[in-house]
Amino acid sequence: MxxxxxxxxxxxxxxxxxxxxxxxxxxxxxxxFMGADAGDGIDADFDSNLSGTDAPFQLFxxxxxxxxxxxxxxxxxxxxxxxxxxxxxxxxSAAIGVAFVASxxxxxxxxxxxxxxxxxxxxxxxxxxxxxxxxxxxxxxxxGKVQVSVKGSVHELTAITLDERIPTGxxxxxxxxxxxxxxxxxxx
Numbered sequence: 414m415x416x417x418x419x420x421x422x423x424x425x426x427x428x429x430x431x432x433x434x435x436x437x438x439x440x441x442x443x444x445x446f447m448g449a450d451a452g453d454g455i456d457a458d459f460d461s462n463l464s465g466t467d468a469p470f471q472l473f474x475x476x477x478x479x480x481x482x483x484x485x486x487x488x489x490x491x492x493x494x495x496x497x498x499x500x501x502x503x504x505x506s507a508a509i510g511v512a513f514v515a516s517x518x519x520x521x522x523x524x525x526x527x528x529x530x531x532x533x534x535x536x537x538x539x540x541x542x543x544x545x546x547x548x549x550x551x552x553x554x555x556x557g558k559v560q561v562s563v564k565g566s567v568h569e570l571t572a573i574t575l576d577e578r579i580p581t582g583x584x585x586x587x588x589x590x591x592x593x594x595x596x597x598x599x600x601x
Contacts, residue, residue: 431486437479477514484513537563549579572598
């Protein structure tokens, strides 16, 4: 603590902000690379998949507070001897803190561009062609199985037909989505 005893109060305050913020930032970074920060920060008290929710960035979060304090603390220390007016120094350090938050936001946005939603949506199978895997009985008297490629992966779907029986290996086209796992097909 002898290091801090001869400092002016404002400089000492910048140090007292910068050091803990740096330690917490380092811990957050290590935890992120270990996978401890895998959540997206969206919690719900109900049972839903939250589809359509776009929450890539939360302005008021611990991570952004630490980013702001990190930029403001080290910015204040860096410019302490360069800027004589203490009010301007505080404003500059706050601006640096805001710039840190903005730069981390931009980095997160760029990383999220690499993300891809590979979840299967049965609606994308409509009007697609495929092959019969298990024969489809005639006139909706039972179900069979068809294989369809959607977005580069093959999916097996339960199928019915309004026409005659469709044997294994026959090319089909999905003409209607009946429900989440049942499709209406016709022979090609």
